[in-house]
Amino acid sequence: MSRLLLCGFEPFGHDSVNPALKIIEQLEGQTLALPNGSSDSVEIRTCRVPVTRYAAIESVVEAIERHAPDTVIMLGQASGRSAITPERVAINLDDYRIKDNGGHQPVDEPIEVAGPDACFTTLPIKAMVNDLQAAGLPASVSYTAGTFVCNHLFYGVQRHLADSPIRSGFVHIPALPEQSLDGRLPTMSLESLLEGVRVLCISAMTHQQDVRIGGGNISYVSPASRHALQCRLSHFWQVDTMTPETHILVLYTGGTLGMVESEQGLVPAGDFDARLRAALEDLPPSRRGRLPAFTLREFPQLIDSSSATPADWQQIAGEIADAYDSFDGFVVLQGTDTLAWTASSLAFQLKGTARPVIVSGAQLPLEADGSDALANVELALTAAAQPTLNEVVVAFGGQLLRGVCTRKWYTQDHRGFTTPNAPLLGEWVDDRVVVYPGRLMDDQGPAFELPDYACLGQDAVIRLPLYPGISAESVRVQLLRSEVKGAVLELWGSGNLPADAELLGVLADARGEGKLLAGISQCPHGPVSIGHYAAGAGLATIGVLSGDDMTLEAAFTKLLHLVALNQDEDWQRERFLMPWVGERASGLL
Known part of the structure; x- marks a missing residue:
């Protein structure tokens, strides 16, 4: 049995969590089977790394001596990145913008005096990125590990293993959704990160030599390579497959996202169509240009989500069924209290839909400071234009969730919902919807059942x-x-x-x-x-x-x-x- 050492940093700065630490805590001691008929497997051992200059290197070196691994993968959080990014190179420079957890803040200092200017990874990082993308996960090779403790650790471990057969390298991962307090920081769910790190481990142990392709252009978010990669990997993921003629029907049924402040508190407000279109004008032109055309219909009698009844679910399904042949997709905007109940009911009533039915809402009103409403509507509209989403989907907090498996999980957090027993159907990555087709329902054709509730x-x-x-x-x-x-x-x-x-x-x-x-x-x-x-x-x-x-x-x-x-x-x-x-x-x- 092979052995892999997985190292993850502790939380740093004002964060109380670090996705790298959560990952190693869940993977410690696991055994992963290697593919292609191999009888070999890999045992994962882990190392908790302090976010402190030199102590970080020492902790990993000690773990290497204790566990005698065949491969070492170091993990660190890169706030602002939306993909899993194996690092190509570490540079011999400490230049800390902030203090580390030990209070150190070196500026323009070498990590190792008289050491080489740079050290390269010995992991098959391009093959690892290919395997991540094939698993439906956003990934790209990175050529900058920064100048903080991540780069410091990467450089120090590569120097320690310079004459060793042990392969090693560093991988940066996005922040968790719970770390994005305003919903603007790119994130990735812990579920997806765990899946990605398992893929990394298996890939690192499987590929003895790296593949020879241009590492600077293999990220699926690169405009130059998006179409070619989308064609090659469309079985695993798809990005924005909307056509210019796409037309979406938006049903505004009520909810917090359309309310306004009053002396009595939040109250329903009308003219939501004009208000929403005005808010969408504030999006950057590149994102606004990717939105589909839509028609918004506001229910004459807005539904209070906490007072919703099966008759309301029947009304919503009926509206979609009546307009089914006239639109390419549908968005239902409603309050969050019973949103998951609506999504579940619509899934059964609109069984076999060949058009996306996206259910969304918001924790805060559209015009409120720090509101998640605009981001959720943008996600919902974009998702409704994806023809492969032939089912009822909840779009909320940067995630696409199977509607019939969704539960409300948070009263105030912008994530709002989760699917405890089902994987994500897609995510919002680099201002685009990424859909995982392998997780979607097969297209069975509409078999609507609309009984009288x-x-x-x-x-x-x-x-x-x-x-x-x-x-x-x-x-x-x-x-x-x-x-x-x-x-x-x-x-x-x-x-x-x-x-x-x-x-x-x-x-x-x-x-x-x-x-x-x-x-x-x-x-x-x-x-x-x-x-x-x-x-x-x-x-x-x-x-x-x-x-x-x-x-x-x-x-x-x-x-x-x-x-x-x-x-x-x-x-x-x-x-x-x-x-x-x-x-x-x-x-x-």
């Missing part, structure tokens, strides 16, 4: 979360009402229920009445496995349906949709267990 009345489907001490009587009161046709049971862990025969009896009575019961976990990550533990065996016996790793929003809206279709019970149960629109995300991460 309004006729169901209230409480046709309810949610029943477990809590310590829950009584059978409280469940009976909620579940055995005649108007209730189904319920989402929010179970413990992997699908467990309290050891209460009376409680299980109430659920069995509900099943006897033909009510659809589906179980999901209260844990945000991972699926239920009903019946795996004895504590959940009774649920399987009475016929509670497994929601796998579906979100609450997806399980609820799917049950509601099935009930509204008014088919027989066996059909409803069979359809619930079938994956329709990517709602069962197991195995996608």
